[in-house]
Amino acid sequence: MVKFDANLLAETELVYTDGGILAEFSWSLVVLPFVAALLITFIGKYLPYKGAEIALGTIALIFIYSVSLMFIHITEGVASEFFVNVGSIGQFDIEFGWVVDGLSIMMYFVVGTVALLVFIYATNYMEGEIRYTFFFTSLTLFAGSMLVLVSSPTLIQILIGWELVGVCSYLLIGHYWEKKDNSSAAMKAFITNKIADIGLMIGIIILALNTGTLRISEILYQSTHDYEKLSKVAFAAAILLFIGAMGKSAQFPLHVWLPDAMAGPTPVSALMHAATMVTAGVYLLARMFPFYKSMAPEALDIVMLFGVITLLGAGLIAIVQDDLKKVLAYSTVSQLGYMVAAIGSGAYTAALFHLWTHAFFKALLFLGAGSVIHAVHSNSMLEMGGLRKVMPKTFTTFIIGTVALAGLPPFAGFFSKDEILASFNHEGETTFFFIAVLGAFITAFYMTRAVSLTFLGEYRGHGHPHESHNMMTTPLLTLAVFAIASGWVNIPGVYTGFTDWVTTRKTKIVEYHPESFDLFALSSGLIAGLLGIGLGYYLYQLQGSAETGDDKIKIQPVWTVLENKYYLDHFYFRFIIDPIKINISKAVDKFNTNVIDRFINGVGQIASLLGGIVYNNLDQNGIDRFLNMSSSGTDSFGGRVKLLQTGRTQQYLMLFLGGVVTISLLILFII
Amino acid sequence: MIVQPVLVTAAALFSLGIYGILVRRNAVMVLLSIELILNAVNINFIIFDSMLADSLMQGQIFTIFIITIAAAEVGIGLAIVLMLFRNRQTANINEFDLMKW
């Protein structure tokens, strides 16, 4: 890869317009959900549908707006941004605003469509559950936060949207917080994301300090035109931003929160942990893509490495999961690995194309799983089976989603996965190419396993499951149409509209587009998919039931490692969380007595050799005592200071007024 | 007539109110002392209004607002004291130490 490509200096040759009044009023996309969330909070409970109608109406408006934006974008090609200055900190103008260009319009459309269908689905799915109104408040708030994030023209707004999305995710995962597991899953998601957010924050600070601006478009302009200014910090900033993206987009080793996040209600899993929130990281990488490409190509290699590790690792874990939602969760992690790896290989459009198709078919799969869980009242696939007879609509749509994910033509996943494979092949990353093909094989295999255990064979659970309500199956059918057709917008050699949509930006995107089908990549991907499906069907249908199917492929040590998710959680708990939770006070104390004290003692002894008795006395009675006091003193000092907190108003007032008088006297007479 | 004596009287009223707040045990007496403080502020507003001969009479208008807010404050304050008394059988503010460590 070239370090600084002169070609990048060329201005974009794509023709774009400012989008007119429709783009100018796009702020309403962001503001509407927040207003709606407020409304639902205050008056939702008194409405006939408990606030769901406000949520649905808002999201329908957003959907219509995003469709019209998309329409003018296809016909005219819009790329514009708007800023509202709200003040300044030092040299930095703090600006909020909204971007209307190919990338953000694509995200508006994905968020709008998937959210609308999930909201419709949720009105029925969540019926009669506790905190119904609150659920819709948080869900609407989430849609708003996601729109804040994807409409952001400045890094500061990205950070705000990023955190808001994290908070909403916390609220929604922990929706049933009466159960300890769920609240700790929510906490895990929040904290894991927070760790990643620190990376993002430092990255943003580095970028802002070195470019003197928070506007993304200006940073991208500088990174393609002013090599000297950023070159020193580019790699560090790129890696730090990627750490942020790792958290939200669940990349190894920070992916651990996503499977646990399945504790939330299924619509939440479908909306946030499959279609929108987890794409935030990919979106960030795509938004900053010109910066990565021209300033930090080494960072892109690292991005690709992590993406590939994730896509293979998570795919393997998905094979051993018995919980239907967890299979889909690991599948999501694996597909996110594809997207991140695609960005890493420099295939901007391929990554976004996979994001686009994946959002639809993974939302479909999750909602299908929700429909099944709603009917069976269990998450475990071992208690399902034979549901194709009783739930024909769910079965059909789930099959469509599975085939789309496995990548068979003419379904959506085929085109997007093929473009990623073709890009790997083009970049000459042979090892990664074959890992990705292996990933496709694994994907097809675990999805076939899931379908076999859930829908085929005989029913193993309790009760009499039945097909879900129309409110739930209609979104499924709609998403099925998307899962079939959303891939047709970017067929190499036939119609490549999607490429034009997402590359219409103020900054030029330099990347590789396959002009026609890469037959080698295409056939490897297709064969891998078919083999996976075939093997899955053979093992779980022709050879026997759930248990015996797993027995056939069980290689004991490997299986144990996979079932324990590579012991990553154990590792985190053993070496990071437990030490902090249980041992930190002990550790600090130990450090104090063993390291600092011993060090000081050592210094004292050497000094006593050198300086004699006087110095020794000073050391023993002065410094040493001081240090002992500092270790034990913190506790007793805290104990004493808390006594100030007597709860007596008059005493507080006295302290307060005494302080006021003292400070006033100081200001009047001394300063 | 010069303004200083009146201003100093207002300051004295203010500090007497502070003294009352700090020393009184009965919560109703504390509220009473707060009224003294508000009254001191009222006097200052009226004095400055007269001194500046403001055509908008902002001093007087603010005084009216302060009196209104003070009435609201007394209403709420006494309701709270009443509530506390009902739960604790005392109006001694030293017994109300729910915010204690």
Add this chain to the structure above:
Amino acid sequence: MEIYEIVTYFTLLLLLFSAARVVTTSNVIHAAISLVFTLALTATLFLLLSTQFVALVLVLVYIGAVIVLFLFGVMITRAPLGKNAELDNDKNKLIGATISGAIFLLFSYILINGFDGEIVITSGSSTELLGEILLSRFVFPFEIVSFVLLAALIGGITLARKDEALVDEDQV
């Protein structure tokens, strides 16, 4: 010295005395009555400064309503009527006197050094003008204050009302 100034200074002296009574007397009822005197003297001062309307509002609202509320409060909380040595927190007396004395000195210093001027006494009533200004220029704050009063009214009722459910719970 004119008669006007003598009256004013005399009012101020009485004002100080009665205010001191409010915070020093050991009889709850005397404190409340002293506050009535303080407010009445303040109203007198306002009349002397020819702000008749404010003086009237003070008398009506404070002496008419607020003091009655206070007396209710005193009676409902069963404060011991008559002399009561327990009324003051003796431990706080010294430090309270120090702090309030310091505040008094501080304020006096600032006020005496900061302001120098004559009181302008306008003859006649300014009430009509005040009403016009209050309902034109200051109509928005006026409305807000009325809203605050409403909220306080509702809040006071909610707090002070004997909640039957709560009482039952206490007994259980």
